[in-house]
Amino acid sequence: MSEGISKQLVLPKGSGFGVKNGALDKDAFRKVVTVLAAKVAPEKAGVLLKAPALKRSLIDVPKVKSVARGPDQDKLVLLKYSDQADLTEDAVQFLRSQAAELVPHELVFDYDYWSTDDVIHAILPKELEEGAPSGFAVVGHIAHMNLRPEYLPYKHIIGQVVLDKNPSVTTVVNKLDNIVDQFRVFKMELLAGEPDFVVTQSENDCKFTFDFREVYWNSRLHHEHERLIEQFKTEDVIADVFAGVGPFAIPAAKKGCGVLANDLNPSSYKYLTVNISDNKVGSLVRPFCEDGREFIRQAFNRAWDDPLAPVPQRKQRRTELKEIRAGERPAPPVGPRRNRISHFVMNLPDTAILFLDAFRGVLSPAIAGERDLSGLYAEATMPMIHTHCFTRELEPEKAEADIRQRVEEKIGHPLGADTVYHWVRSVAPQKEMYCVSFRLPYAVAYAS
Ligand SMILES: C[S@@+](CC[C@H](N)C(=O)[O-])C[C@H]1O[C@@H](n2cnc3c(N)ncnc32)[C@H](O)[C@@H]1O
Missing domain, CATH: 3.40.50.150 (Vaccinia Virus protein VP39)
Known part of the structure; x- marks a missing residue:
């Protein structure tokens, strides 16, 4: 995303955003963005997608399809701007030549849309944002993390995000310091998910x-x-x-x-x-x-x-x-x-x-x-x-x-x-x- 709605499509970083009473507030992550869409007959959608005049104006947002269903039989070719004034003259002329009608189209981005890193960077306060935990190892259905002490107040929220965002993970644990016993086993605490520690790994x-x-x-x-x-x-x-x-x-x-x-x-x-x-x-x-x-x-x-x-x-x-x-x-x-x-x-x-x-x-x-x-x-x-x-x-x-x-x-x-x-x-x-x-x-x- 270089311009257009990409500017609106960011979560605040290092803001303690999305945390309510110490728990993850998933609703806070919902964002509604209105973009312009070119409403055309279904057979025209492909023409618009390939047109050089529109190349720089088409929506370019990860996980968002360029064509949506319109009312009736029409297709909506999504553009990356919300204001017609941002379109080039070429683009406007071309849309006119194709009898495309410009209409507003709402895109909803909810908690599921954002990546693990997006959410973790948003929930942490400014002083912890740099160096935020990003990695974890997976053994069977268990994700295990090694959180530094300063992140421990957020451990359950971080665990919840890892659990939500990784469908094959049903248990998230944190390795406790470097405590290892005679058998090289490390102590761990459950952060999120099921307390089920028997894994099968290939x-x-x-x-x-x-x-x-x-x-x-x-x-x-x-x-x-x-x-x-x-x-x-x-x-x-x-x-x-x-x-x-x-x-x-x-x-x-x-x-x-x-x-x-x-x-x-x-x-x-x-x-x-x-x-x-x-x-x-x-x-x-x-x-x-x-x-x-x-x-x-x-x-x-x-x-x-x-x-x-x-x-x-x-x-x-x-x-x-x-x-x-x-x-x-x-x-x-x-x-x-x-x-x-x-x-x-x-x-x-x-x-x-x-x-x-x-x-x-x-x-x-x-x-x-x-x-x-x-x-x-x-x-x-x-x-x-x-x-x-x-x-x-x-x-x-x-x-x-x-x-x-x-x-x-x-x-x-x-x-x-x-x-x-x-x-x-x-x-x-x-x-x-x-x-x-x-x-x-x-x-x-x-x-x-
Ligand atoms: C680093 S792990 C290696 C396990 C396995 N070979 C691997 O590659 O994953 C070392 C193993 O040695 C075992 N162990 C520790 N002390 C031992 C001892 N004195 N005699 C036999 N086994 C021991 C531990 O229980 C552990 O399973």
Whole structure:
């Protein structure tokens, strides 16, 4: 909108407008604007819309159609002015030549018309208008916001606007400060809508159900989940130490991998089992609910004592076809049950590095007992460990040096040259998330 009625079509910003007794007054947002309309026979409407003489005079307002129904059979081609004096001489002449009659036409813009930002900017007082909350994340039917303290007096109104303007959202919550518990769950308060916190969310072609108040879920990790899952081969066995409700474990199993999935949070474990069942990967994923350290210590023995199911036939055939199409020789079919772990995933960035010493001696007789795992785990066939972590170092070189130093200190061994440091995302101004992927050193696994 550059001129004409666009000037009248704005809500006052930073005015505390549309709030009555502390609540949203939706009626206040109703605006009636009268524009000129060219009343013509129906077959003429198209001619007017295409006419160069009218090009600059036609209505140009988002969500408003240029042609309205007139009385009788006539059509009304809407113009952007309310006063005939604003029309160019060309436009007037042209309308005359088409026997168009200029009539007033009322346009009604109500609360539903305005965008979330329009309404939020209108309701806030001047001093809060700049920097007004505009974003929120959506998980299933829940929109969650992270309102700064100065906006808290308006939290319910803001929540109501987000609820009204987003048809797929039925619950709006606010994250309370940065309070996160042992299980990385943040406290939240209901701002608007239904107090229903059990959501269903899709990711990587899988369906996840969970109680958003009780478990960790972060949709921003979608690509990180996908990135690692892509690295897993169909025949691999994955051990997910901090599995949550299964965003690595379940898509990996859908691909055909065998998975040992663990989470200490009883609610994560509960929904992990629900998701295993809903995604029909029960034969491929084995869930556990124990401390990550204990899980790492037992994982190799468990895979040996009770091997995971073979690659499902269907997945094998699909992989073979892909390889044939890509000009590669298909991998030999994997028939037997799988007892060798190829990857560990450790996504608990705050502390995952601190768990790495659990790998020391994990294949030694002290833990492996009588089992001879040396045929499965040699130098080159040690599992890859994908460890998520934070660093305060912003420059990649310094970040890598910091992470390497902390990992090496924990495992008590230098990392190999093939170690990969993957930047995942910036979490806060001085906090970067990385995933360091390294092959478990032989000397560490067999350390006595
Ligand atoms: C950052 S979340 C990651 C969840 C999931 N892997 C993902 O990518 O969304 C970390 C998970 O570790 C779990 N956790 C925290 N401490 C743990 C521990 N000591 N042992 C096992 N799991 C733990 C939490 O319950 C949480 O689900």
